[in-house]
Amino acid sequence: MKAFGINQYGASNVLEAFDIAIPKIGPNEILVKTRVFAINPFDVAIRNGDFKNYLTLFFPTILGTDGVGEVVKAGKNVKYFNVGDLVIAHAGTGTYAEYFKVNQNNAGLFPPALDIKQAAALPLAGITAYNTLVHASHIKMGQVLVVLGAAGGVGSMITQVAKALGAYVIGVDLAKANDTVRALGADEFIAYDQEQSPLLENIADVVIDATNESQTAINTAIALAKQNSMILSLNPQSVAVENNKNLEFLPVKPNYRHPDTDAFAALFLMIRNQQIKIKVNKVEPFTLKGIREGQDLVSQGDLDGKIIVSI
Structure with missing residues (x-):
C-alpha cells in the first residue's frame, strides 16, 4: 500500500512516500481503509524531532494520528465494530496511509451529524x-x-x-x-x-x-x-x-487508562447538540506534494481551521 512518513528528523522535505505491506491486526484491532485524515501540529513536531527525548521512534515511521475510513477486517475479540462500518479513529500512528490499524478502544462509529472531513479533524484535538x-x-x-x-x-x-x-x-x-x-x-x-x-x-x-x-x-x-x-x-x-x-x-501526557470510545461518545453528543463546531481550512490530495504542503501550512501556525488529506 501507499503511505507517507519519515526516515529521519527534519523539515518537510524529509517526508517520503513508501510502498509497504497492509498492516496485520491483532485480536482487539480493526483494519481501516482510509478515506480522509488530518495533519496535526503533533505530526509536525514528531517529524521535527521535538519529542525525541520523550518518545521512542523507529524509522521508517508512518505519520498520522487521526483518520476516518471503512472497516475491512476485524480481530476476533472486536465487539464494537463490523466490516463495512464507517469509523472515526484516534490510531496514534500510521494514518498517512491507504490502510491503518487501530484498537477498538480508540475508535468510534462515524457520527452522521458531521461531514467526513470535519470528522477527520476531531480525534486528537x-x-x-x-x-x-x-x-x-x-x-x-x-x-x-x-x-x-x-x-x-x-x-x-x-x-x-x-x-x-x-x-x-x-x-x-x-x-x-x-x-x-x-x-x-x-x-x-x-x-x-x-x-x-x-x-x-x-x-x-x-x-x-x-x-x-x-x-x-x-x-x-x-x-x-x-x-x-x-x-x-x-x-x-x-x-x-x-x-x-x-x-x-x-x-498533561497521554493516558491510555481511559478508552477513547468514552470521549468519542461525549464529543458526538456535544456535536449533535451544536456545542462543538469544527472548521476545515484546506483539503490536500494524497500525494507527497500535498502532504508536504499541508505540513508546511500547519508549521506556519495561525490557521483558521484544520488541514485534511483526502484519498
Whole structure:
C-alpha cells in the first residue's frame, strides 16, 4: 500500500512516500481503509524531532494520528465494530496511509451529524480536550477556566468542550483572535499581546496552557491562577516555576487508562447538540506534494481551521 512518513528528523522535505505491506491486526484491532485524515501540529513536531527525548521512534515511521475510513477486517475479540462500518479513529500512528490499524478502544462509529472531513479533524484535538478537562483537571460546572492559546487547534476545542461542561471560560490569545475565540463561546477574552489590568490576575480555578510558549505561558498562567489552584500544560518541555500561590502544576501526557470510545461518545453528543463546531481550512490530495504542503501550512501556525488529506 501507499503511505507517507519519515526516515529521519527534519523539515518537510524529509517526508517520503513508501510502498509497504497492509498492516496485520491483532485480536482487539480493526483494519481501516482510509478515506480522509488530518495533519496535526503533533505530526509536525514528531517529524521535527521535538519529542525525541520523550518518545521512542523507529524509522521508517508512518505519520498520522487521526483518520476516518471503512472497516475491512476485524480481530476476533472486536465487539464494537463490523466490516463495512464507517469509523472515526484516534490510531496514534500510521494514518498517512491507504490502510491503518487501530484498537477498538480508540475508535468510534462515524457520527452522521458531521461531514467526513470535519470528522477527520476531531480525534486528537477532541480527545485531548476531553481528557484534559474531565480526567486531569476535573473541571466543575461554574468554575473559572483560563485557556492559553484559545484560538489554536487544541485550545479551541478545550474552549468549546469546557463551555459544554458548564465552565466559565476566559480565552487568552493574540488580540487578532478576539472574534474567533468569542465565536467559540468564550465568556471573556484576554489579549496577551496587550497590557492587562491587575484586576485580571488571580481569577482562575484552572488554567490550561495549550500553547508552545513554554515558560512565557507558564508565567502568564501563574499570574492568572488563584491561590491553591491548578495549572495544566500540554507542552512537554515546560516545567514548574517557583511561586507563592501553592499551585498544582500538572504536565498533561497521554493516558491510555481511559478508552477513547468514552470521549468519542461525549464529543458526538456535544456535536449533535451544536456545542462543538469544527472548521476545515484546506483539503490536500494524497500525494507527497500535498502532504508536504499541508505540513508546511500547519508549521506556519495561525490557521483558521484544520488541514485534511483526502484519498
